[in-house]
Amino acid sequence: MNQPEEQIDTIRCFIVDEIIKDPSVEITPDSDLLIGGYLDSVSVVRLVAHLEDQYSVKIPPEDILIENFGSIQSISDYLSTRV
C-alpha cells in the first residue's frame, strides 16, 4: 500500500470507528462526507484535531472548507499540500 492509500485508509478508519461508530457503513474515498451528513461541525473539529496530531500538521480554520474536507480523497489531497 503506498502512502496516499495508507493515509486514505487511516482517515477512513478514524471516521468509521470514532465518528460514525458503525463499521457496516461503507465509505469510499469519494463519498460525500459533509453534505452526506457523516461529519457535523463537532465531528469536523475532532477530525481536524486527529489529523493535526496524526500527521504533525497545523490546519488553519481558513482551510476548513468543503473543497478540502468534502471527501476522504480531498482530505488526503489537502494534507499532501500541508506536509
Next chain:
Amino acid sequence: MQPDQEQSIHEELESITHFAQKSLCVANTLGVANELAPDDAGSTSKSFPHAAWEACANAGIQGWTTPTTYGGQGYSTSDTCKRLAALGLGCDDNGLLFALGTQMWGIQKAILRFGSDSQKEKYVRGLSSGEMIGGHAINEPDSGSDALNLSCTAKQTSNGYVLNGLKTYITLAPVARFSLVYASTNKEHGRWGISAFLVDATTTGYNAKPADAMMGLNSAPVGSIVLDNCEVPKTALLGKEGLGASIFNYLQLWERSLLLAPQLGTMKRQLNNCIHFAKTHVRNGVPISSHQSISHKIANMAIKLNTCQALQDNAVNILDADEQSGYHASMLKIQINEAFEQNSRDAIAIFGALGYSANEEHERNLRDAIGSSIYGGTNDMQRVLIASHLGL
C-alpha cells in the same frame, strides 16, 4: 520575570481594579445602588451603560488584544486575561463585562483573523476605540442548539449579496453599529455553504429591534435583526464563501475560553466580601465565621475559584499553542459558570436577608451567573462536545 517587572504588572492590575471600582460599578454608572429591574430596563439601548463603555474605551480596554497597527495595545492573550480578571475584581456590572467580552472575542477576533485589511482598518479600529459596537448575529428562531441550522440566505448579485432572514438573541443588537451575520450562500452545501458578512446597521433592509427583558446581564441589551432584502457589497463578505461554519467554530473556541475570564475577578471579590462579612458579622457573641456551616461554604468558594483559575490558565496555553480542539474550552466554560452560580448561592446564604436584597450585588450575581449556562452554547451542549471528544 524580574522583581521590578512583577511589581510593575502588579501595580497596573491594581490600577485597573481601581478604575473599575471608580468608573464602572453599577451604582456609579446608573446612579442607583443596583441595576434597573429587568421589567424596567428591558433589553433596550436605555439599559446599556454608554458612559461606562466610553470610559472603558478611553482607558484602552476594547483595544487590549488589538494589534498596535489598528490602534490597540497588542497585549498577549495571557496578559489580557489577567487584566480582565483585575477588571472583574473592581467592576460589579457583569453585563458590561460580558458585553466587552463579546466584542473582544466574538467580533474583533473574527475580523482580525479572517478580515481584509480594509475591514480591519474600518471595524477593528472602530471597535478598539469604542466608536463602534458590533453584534454577533448567529441564532435564528428555529436553529435551537444546532446554531448552524440556518434559514437566513445571502443571494449573490452582480454588486454583492442580498440577505434575507431573521436573527435573534443578539447581544448588543440594539446599540450595534454593525453585525457579523451568518447566512447561507449555498443551501445544497448545508452548514458548509454558510458564509459570514459584516453588515452595517444603516444598510437599507437591516432592522434591529430590542428583545424581551432578560433575567440578568441587563446592561448588555439583547435584540433581533430582520434582514429584508438587505443588499451588501462584495466587500461585506468575511473571508471566503463557505467559511462561515469554520469562523463560527473558531470564535466559539475563543469565546468559551475567554468570555468568562472577568468572572475570576468577580468571584475573588465575592470571596473577599464573604470572608470580611463572616469575620465581622457577630451573632450571639461570636463572628459567624466560627460556624463551620459558614466557614466550609467559604472554603468551597475558594476551592472553586482556584480550580477555575487553573482551567483558565490551561485554556490560554492551548489557545497560544493554536490548538483548535474545543474540549478544554467547554470544560472551562462549564466550570466557571457552575462555580460562579454556586458561589453566588453561597454568598446569598452567608449574607442572609442582605444577600437576598435587590439593593446588593449578591442576588444580581446569581441572575447573571445563570446567563452563562445559556449563551455561547448551553452547558448541556458543552457536555455533548466533551463526551464527543472522549469518543462517546
